[in-house]
Amino acid sequence: MRPSVLLLCAFAALCLCHFVALPLCGSIVLTDVTKKTGITFIHTDGSSGQHYIVESVASGLALFDYDGDGDVDIYFLNGAPLKGTKSGKAPKNELYRNEGNWKFTNVTDQAGVGDTGFALGVAAGDYDNDGDQDIYVNNYGPNVLYRNNGDGTFTDVTAQAGVANGNKVGAAVLFFDMDSDGDLDLFVANYLDFTYENHLMRTSKGIPKYAGPMDFPPMSNNLFRNNGDGTFTDVSIESGVGKHKGWGMGGVCADYDNDGDTDVYVANDAYANFLFQNDGTGKFEEVGLITGLAYDLHGDEQGSMGVDCGDYNNDGLLDFYQTSYAQELATLYKNLGNGIFEDVTMATGAGAGMFPYVTWGCGLVDFDNDGDRDIFVVCGHLEDNVELYDTTGETFNRNILLMNTGNGKFVDVSDKSGDGMKPKHRGRGTGFDDLDNDGDVDVVILNSRDAPTILRNDTPHENHWLQVQLRGVKTNRDGVGARVKVTASDLVQIDEVHSGRGYQSHYGTRLHFGLGKRNRVDRIEVRWVGGAIDVYQNIAVDQLVVLTEGTSKTTRR
Amino acid sequence: MWALAGVVIVCAATAVLIVTFQSSIFNSTSPAHKPLRTEQEIAGLKKEQLQLAEELIKEFPGSEDSLVVMGNVWNRYGDAAAALKFWQKAVAMNPNRADVYEIMGWLAIKKGQFEDAIVQYQKALAIQPRLPGAHSNLAHALMILGRLDEAMEALEKEIQISPNSSFAYFLLGQAYLQQKEYEKAKENYEAAIKIDPGYENAYYGLATVCAQLGDSDMAKAYSEKFKKLRAEERKDLRGRKLQYDDFVETQKSAALTYIEAGRMYRDDGKLQKAEELLKRAAGLDPENIISFQELASLYQKQGQLSKTLEMHKKISEIVPDNPICHTNIGIFSLQLKQYDGAEQAFRKVIALAPKRPEGYRELARLYLEMGTKLQQARQLAEKAVELEQVAANYFVLSLACYKNGDTANASSAIKRAVDLEPGNPEYLHLYELIQVRN
Numbered sequence: 001m002r003p004s005v006l007l008l009c010a011f012a013a014l015c016l017c018h019f020v021a022l023p024l025c026g027s028i029v030l031t032d033v034t035k036k037t038g039i040t041f042i043h044t045d046g047s048s049g050q051h052y053i054v055e056s057v058a059s060g061l062a063l064f065d066y067d068g069d070g071d072v073d074i075y076f077l078n079g080a081p082l083k084g085t086k087s088g089k090a091p092k093n094e095l096y097r098n099e100g101n102w103k104f105t106n107v108t109d110q111a112g113v114g115d116t117g118f119a120l121g122v123a124a125g126d127y128d129n130d131g132d133q134d135i136y137v138n139n140y141g142p143n144v145l146y147r148n149n150g151d152g153t154f155t156d157v158t159a160q161a162g163v164a165n166g167n168k169v170g171a172a173v174l175f176f177d178m179d180s181d182g183d184l185d186l187f188v189a190n191y192l193d194f195t196y197e198n199h200l201m202r203t204s205k206g207i208p209k210y211a212g213p214m215d216f217p218p219m220s221n222n223l224f225r226n227n228g229d230g231t232f233t234d235v236s237i238e239s240g241v242g243k244h245k246g247w248g249m250g251g252v253c254a255d256y257d258n259d260g261d262t263d264v265y266v267a268n269d270a271y272a273n274f275l276f277q278n279d280g281t282g283k284f285e286e287v288g289l290i291t292g293l294a295y296d297l298h299g300d301e302q303g304s305m306g307v308d309c310g311d312y313n314n315d316g317l318l319d320f321y322q323t324s325y326a327q328e329l330a331t332l333y334k335n336l337g338n339g340i341f342e343d344v345t346m347a348t349g350a351g352a353g354m355f356p357y358v359t360w361g362c363g364l365v366d367f368d369n370d371g372d373r374d375i376f377v378v379c380g381h382l383e384d385n386v387e388l389y390d391t392t393g394e395t396f397n398r399n400i401l402l403m404n405t406g407n408g409k410f411v412d413v414s415d416k417s418g419d420g421m422k423p424k425h426r427g428r429g430t431g432f433d434d435l436d437n438d439g440d441v442d443v444v445i446l447n448s449r450d451a452p453t454i455l456r457n458d459t460p461h462e463n464h465w466l467q468v469q470l471r472g473v474k475t476n477r478d479g480v481g482a483r484v485k486v487t488a489s490d491l492v493q494i495d496e497v498h499s500g501r502g503y504q505s506h507y508g509t510r511l512h513f514g515l516g517k518r519n520r521v522d523r524i525e526v527r528w529v530g531g532a533i534d535v536y537q538n539i540a541v542d543q544l545v546v547l548t549e550g551t552s553k554t555t556r557r
Numbered sequence: 558m559w560a561l562a563g564v565v566i567v568c569a570a571t572a573v574l575i576v577t578f579q580s581s582i583f584n585s586t587s588p589a590h591k592p593l594r595t596e597q598e599i600a601g602l603k604k605e606q607l608q609l610a611e612e613l614i615k616e617f618p619g620s621e622d623s624l625v626v627m628g629n630v631w632n633r634y635g636d637a638a639a640a641l642k643f644w645q646k647a648v649a650m651n652p653n654r655a656d657v658y659e660i661m662g663w664l665a666i667k668k669g670q671f672e673d674a675i676v677q678y679q680k681a682l683a684i685q686p687r688l689p690g691a692h693s694n695l696a697h698a699l700m701i702l703g704r705l706d707e708a709m710e711a712l713e714k715e716i717q718i719s720p721n722s723s724f725a726y727f728l729l730g731q732a733y734l735q736q737k738e739y740e741k742a743k744e745n746y747e748a749a750i751k752i753d754p755g756y757e758n759a760y761y762g763l764a765t766v767c768a769q770l771g772d773s774d775m776a777k778a779y780s781e782k783f784k785k786l787r788a789e790e791r792k793d794l795r796g797r798k799l800q801y802d803d804f805v806e807t808q809k810s811a812a813l814t815y816i817e818a819g820r821m822y823r824d825d826g827k828l829q830k831a832e833e834l835l836k837r838a839a840g841l842d843p844e845n846i847i848s849f850q851e852l853a854s855l856y857q858k859q860g861q862l863s864k865t866l867e868m869h870k871k872i873s874e875i876v877p878d879n880p881i882c883h884t885n886i887g888i889f890s891l892q893l894k895q896y897d898g899a900e901q902a903f904r905k906v907i908a909l910a911p912k913r914p915e916g917y918r919e920l921a922r923l924y925l926e927m928g929t930k931l932q933q934a935r936q937l938a939e940k941a942v943e944l945e946q947v948a949a950n951y952f953v954l955s956l957a958c959y960k961n962g963d964t965a966n967a968s969s970a971i972k973r974a975v976d977l978e979p980g981n982p983e984y985l986h987l988y989e990l991i992q993v994r995n
Contacts, residue, residue: 203803205634206599214798289780292765297731299761299783327667329701340768346703347735355669355701390635392668 028367028374028403028413029458030420030443037096037104037454041076043428044091045448046118047384048084049208051201053194054118054140054169055082056210056382057249060361060429060504061446064124064133066111067152071098072433074444075135076452077119077504083196090116093137102436102456112154115144120191123500124509125175126477127184127226133478136163138170138188138504147230163224163232169194172251173506175499176262177476178239179282180530183226184476184499187241189248189266190219205389210382213269213303218245221266221274225282240284246271250306252501254318255483256291257339260531262481265293267304267322290340293320293333297343302328303358306429306503310364310373311335311494312350313408316485318496321350323359323377323503326393330354330362330377350375350402352412357397358382361430361503365441368403369463369514371491375402375410378445378503380426396424399445420455427453431507439465439542441512446505464515467544470497472528475549481529484511488518488541515541599807606630606814609834613818617825621647625657626817633810637664655685659694666698674698687718693725696732705732723753730762739766757786812842816851823855831855846872846882853885865889880910887919891926899923914941918953925953931960942970948978955987959994967991 045055059077066073074096081087092114096104108114113135121138128134132148142164146154158164163186171189178185194216202211223241224232236242246268253262257277264276264284272294276284288294296302303325312319317335324330329351333341345351354377361378368374379397386393401417402410414421425447435442436456443455466486470479480499485492495511515521521539526547528534534552539545610630613623628643641664644657662677678695681688692715699708709732715725730745743766749759764779815838823831832855839848853868866889872882887902900923906916918941924934938954955970968991974984 202801203596205603205807206596206803212798214795289784290768290776292768295761297734299758299765346701347705349703351701353669355671356667357669388635391637392635392664 027416027459028401029418029460030367030401030455031418031458032420032423032453033102033456034451034454037102039074039096039104039452039454040106041078041094041096042451043076043446043448044079044081046079046082046085046087046091047449048082048086050082050084050199051208051210052082052196052199053192053210053213053216054120055079057120057171057191058428058448059119059446060121060172060502060506061431061444061452062122062124062135062506063431063433063435063444064506064509066095066124066133066135066148067097068132068150069098071100071437072435073098074104074431074452075113075122075124076446077122077137077429080116080118080141082118092116093119098435100436102454107152111152112156113146115139115146115156117141117144120170121173121189121500121504123173123175123506125184125186125480125499127175127186128230129183129472129477131477133509136173136175136186136188138165138173140169140194141167143170143188157230161230161232162234163188165222168219171248172266172504173500174251174253174264176253176264176481177529178223178225178262178278180261180280180475181226181228182472182475182530183228184480185226185282186224186232187251187253187264187500188222188224189251190221191249191269192247193217193219207385207389209385209389213247213271218247218271220245221248223284235282239282240286241276244274244286246274248274249304250323250501250503250505252307252309252320252498253481254309254320254496254498255481256309256318256320256335258317258483260527260529262529265307265309265320267307268301269305270301270303270325272301273304273307273322287339292341292343296329296331297345300328302331305358305360306362306378306505308362308364308502309496309498312364312373312375312404314372314491314493316492316494318494319364321362321364321375323354323362326356326358326381328355330359332375348408349410349412352402352410353400353414354379356392356394357400359400360428361445361505363430363432363443363502363507365432366404366512366514367401367441367457368459369440369461369465369516370404370406371463371493371514371516371518372404372406374404376400376430376432376443377402378427378430380428380448384426384449394424396426398422398424399427418455418458420453423453425450425453429503429505431502431505433507433510434467434512437544439467444507463517464519464541466513466515466521466539466541467510468513468524469510469544469546470526470528471546471548473549474532475528475530478509479526479528479547479549480509483527484547485523485525485527486513486521487523487525488513488515488521491515491518510544599804602807602811603630603634606633606811609814609818613821617821620821621650621654621657622817622821624650625654626814626821628657628660629817630814632660632664633813637668640664653684655681655688655691658684659688659691662691662694662698666694671698671702675702689719690715690722690724692718693722693728696725696728700728700732700735705735708732721752723749723756723759726752727756727759727762730759730766734762734766734769737769739770742766743770755786757783757790760786809842809845812838812845812848814838815841816845816847819848819851823851823858828855828859844875846875849875862889862893866893866895878909880906880913880916883909884915884919887923891919891923896923896927912944914944914947914950917941917944918950921953921957925956925960928960931957935961935963946973946977948974948981948984951977952981952984952987955991959987959991964991964994968995 045058047055058079062075078091094108097107117139124133132150134148135146137144145158147157169191171191174187175184220242222236225235248266251266261278261280266274275288277287305323307322320333332350334344357379363376364373377400381395403413429446440457445453472479479497524536526534610627617623624643624647628640632640658677658681662674665674692711696708696711712729726745726749730742733742746759746762760783767776815834819831819834849868849872856864869885883902883905887899890899903920917937921934921937924930935957938957941950951970951974955967958967971988
């Protein structure tokens with residue numbers, strides 16, 4: 001009797017899975033492999049109990065292949081001792097070379113990228129089009145541009161490039177070609193006008209806490225035009241970017257209106273977000289309000305933190321996903337295609353589980369290769385002691401994973417997605433890429449005042465995939481800003497190459513497309529910055545293809 | 558009754574705080590220039606309140622009110638778990654406390670536990686189906702979970718209960734917007750703005766709807782209006798943030814505990830203890846009018862009219878533009894035969910609220926009682942009736958006509974008063990008097 005009951009239950013479960021919850025059957029599994037990686041980085045925010053606001057917003061990270069060996073390396077940003085902090089050895093940013101098989105080696109010193117400034121934002125981009133990715137670090141204090149020498153080392157070329165950008169509190173860094181001239185320009189977001197002199201500390205119920213962004217004056221952002229000779233010119237004013245002051249944090253560049261040039265989205269903390277619409281020549285108009293991206297559905301500004309871009313519903317339009325402060329929902333803005341975005345957070349469930357948490361790094365990533373983008377959000381309170389005055393908040397939080405059901409909705413699967421979703425930290429920046437080149441996307445998270453978290457994607461390999469790496473020839477070398485359209489039978493997906501995204505971080509230079517059960521890609525269309533199009537047909541799946549501008553041929557790695 | 562008061566107090570105090578902050582944004586220094594209050598001082602205040610709440614629990618062992626007060630104290634100090642424990646004990650003792658379920662719903666929302674919030678609000682509404690605001694809050698939780706149809710049903714109920722709830726109309730607009738019923742969304746945003754012309758979020762909703770409908774000119778116009786209102790609001794917000802003083806806020810929060818305790822003692826007839834606690838509340842937050850209102854009510858109950866008047870005068874210092882407090886000053890001055898003070902107060906009421914009948918009516922009543930300016934009293938009473946056709950105004954008009962020797966008009970006015978409020982003995986008495994005279 002008993003076995004048949006069990007069988008019946010199993011059958012019922014199978015039926016339920018098949019007919020009711022079909023989209024959820026392929027579960028995502030993320031495994032915490034931090035300890036086996038050999039990564040010893042510990043983030044510091046330079047705090048000394050004074051609660052300087054810059055401590056609370058550090059830091060981002062970059063995932064990129066610095067040595068061109070075909071695997072993705074990790075660059076962690078670090079804070080620096082602030083006034084009053086007693087510190088022996090100066091903390092610095094750390095670069096870890098991916099050795100394969102989940103082993104990483106600290107190559108910071110030999111690479112020469114161990115800046116000891118108070119680092120907040122970063123992007124990697126080949127600004128000199130010499131075939132390797134350079135690094136720009138946005139600090140509290142002077143910024144740093146490291147030119148990649150192509151031999152595993154970098155040179156600090158900040159002064160000669162003219163991009164130190166004063167002594168500001170930095171935020172996102174975005175490389176993009178604003179004027180389609182073939183080289184990468186540089187957008188440098190700024191957070192606020194903080195100095196030791198205007199510092200203030202707040203208290204709540206007598207407990208010390210950080211002041212809010214509005215306690216400090218806002219700042220405009222900076223835009224540097226690449227002169228093509230290793231130097232940059234500050235064009236913040238003439239470009240139109242500099243006349244808008246805000247409290248910039250994360251950002252991402254994207255051709256949201258599909259007009260062939262790259263626009264800039266800047267998430268502002270407790271203020272209307274900016275969307276700088278490019279006229280194609282590097283002149284910008286701020287259109288956040290009229291596009292519906294400045295505020296949430298209710299017309300309220302959010303404590304916006306990070307922002308990512310992707311086509312969550314495969315309708316051929318780039319959507320935005322933005323994280324925010326506690327008591328707010330992280331927001332999914334659906335691109336309606338007519339220059340307007342709609343906040344569909346509540347309608348899609350894209351904010352599920354996030355209301356009590358401060359949310360930071362985020363990604364629209366297809367973790368299970370089923371052909372639609374899931375959502376990963378890093379959580380962790382801004383304060384380091386919130387429980388002392390508000391027990392509805394928690395200082396340390398676990399992260400959240402929402403699975404795209406394929407019908408325009410998201411379901412919170414954080415509880416069912418492996419041990420990697422269990423640890424609680426004060427997460428900040430995050431990045432997503434295929435660290436072990438096994439065809440699925442892994443996760444790296446920078447945790448404030450803590451070791452990072454490295455999550456290996458152990459989702460069963462039931463689906464096909466394709467990775468695309470672009471090689472610009474006339475346009476910038478990595479194809480930043482190029483749009484890629486992948487057609488596999490009934491599934492059509494788009495993506496763009498971004499340099500700088502999420503919460504003040506960089507990741508995803510090579511594009512990743514989940515294909516579900518489709519075992520052939522019919523067509524890849526690449527629209528390079530400036531409008532030239534290459535089409536590639538009949539491509540095998542489960543591989544990385546390198547597409548070189550003007551060849552319309554695939555090159556297998 | 559006092560159960561509901563807790564929530565009302567919080568709302569009222571918040572309103573008072575906002576008024577107070579807004580009025581003094583630019584004449585204060587930033588907290589950066591003030592020494593920070595010590596954690597110990599605030600801890601001391603917290604201890605004091607917890608001791609008071611403990612005292613209430615001992616003093617009123619069978620009353621859930623003391624448990625509610627204890628829960629409120631913990632909540633004010635950010636300990637949600639402890640607050641919840643006492644509120645749950647309170648509803649276990651008296652399951653008919655809609656207000657406690659409502660506040661538990663609010664706490665659940667704050668914790669992002671929307672399903673639980675829905676349950677709590679539904680419990681509150683099962684007890685008190687016309688609890689103002691509860692349907693809106695329920696709808697808000699439902700909307701976050703994407704349950705739009707249920708949210709809209711709740712909002713329709715809220716609008717029936719509170720037809721002047723701009724928030725309910727706004728949320729209904731949001732629900733229709735998400736359902737892509739743009740015309741209906743527009744109607745509801747417009748209704749919200751009709752009630753509250755400064756409702757900036759509703760303008761944002763209108764801009765969104767117009768953009769969706771392809772009316773870019775109107776979308777732009779509403780966006781501009783929204784931007785303007787938002788810029789003003791942010792200016793105020795920044796001022797409030799600069800003004801914010803944690804210790805002062807903690808004192809204000811502590812005052813609420815003393816008000817709640819004072820009310821409990823007052824209801825128990827222990828007026829001296831109630832007075833002591835309410836005075837402490839007033840000392841902790843000298844800008845919270847509720848303490849003074851409660852003290853006024855207490856003194857009035859004891860027949861101490863001078864003290865009652867004094868409290869109303871203090872209220873008028875805090876909210877000088879509020880016509881109701883000047884009406885009260887006039888009424889109690891009149892009872893104390895302080896005619897000059899009464900006349901001055903009623904004239905102030907007319908100046909502050911010229912479209913409301915109260916000032917005209919009470920000034921007419923004053924002249925009639927004094928037996929002076931009778932013709933002017935009649936004109937004032939006529940004005941009151943013109944503004945609002947209610948029994949009280951007809952009564953004073955009748956009296957004014959009568960004292961001016963116009964018994965015919967006195968008779969018709971008192972008939973209207975009696976028709977509108979048939980059980981009022983004062984009106985009936987005048988009616989009979991005029992009939993006899995006729």
